[in-house]
Amino acid sequence: MTGQTPITRSELLDRAAAYAETVDIDVETAAIEWDISERAKRRAGCCRYDRQNERVTIVLTWAAYREMGWERFTRTIRHELVHAWEFTHFGESGHGSRFREKAAEIDAPRHCEPFTEGRLRLVCTNDACEWAPDRHRASKPVKYPDEGYRCGECGSEYVVEHRDSGLTWRTNREYQRARERLGDEW
Known part of the structure; x- marks a missing residue:
């Protein structure tokens, strides 16, 4: 990695996982699986929850990262961590009042900012x-x-x-x- 700015997909995943450990939220970040999306056109990230295995996967969109850069993209990571927190504590997640309150605590946006303009x-x-x-x-x-x-x-x-x-x-x-x-x- 050049300095602290990820330049490859692998570096982005490693840096995101390391960054997640610094966010003050009650989530077992070491248990989160991280993945990259090459296909997403409008969402910068998403959080998936496998109820059977209680496994959380945060998927980050490579194109969004490339458009936003690391500093802006950390907002997306914090947003997805709030989803992970909701999934692990409540078994579900949305963008309601509980999400809004937790997002405010860690300075995460309620909704991720778009990185492309729709057609x-x-x-x-x-x-x-x-x-x-x-x-x-x-x-x-x-x-x-x-x-x-x-x-x-x-x-x-x-x-x-x-x-x-x-x-x-x-x-x-x-x-x-x-x-x-x-x-x-x-």
Whole structure:
């Protein structure tokens, strides 16, 4: 490792495990398994829990680390450690009040920051609302925005935007047309 900055995937896993030992949280960090994701497009990390074996695995996204750098990426590690703490103490984990309180104790974000911009975006139609979450895949709210889905902040309708082309749609029929029009550019 050059200085303390990991430059290989293996170094990142070793440094993350060593860093986890310095975080003041009641988790047996030596028992955590660490892995790398090459496929994740939007999440910087995740924590998996095998209930049968009571085994915790923290998966770190290589592309996120490369985009953020070590200092910013430590926030992701602390966030995943809060999930590990919840899993080992309660058998489940989410982002609710218990998570929020523990995250605040160790200066971890409630949600990991995104490291890429989605190719799609849901945009609230209420001009007073700034809700506009990114999407990387054509999920149901992207394909069927007219089937009861609403803005996550104010409850208004929203429009789906394909970032690269600027095409937008509000119905499944319009979504189908956009897909046909974009073809390989989707």
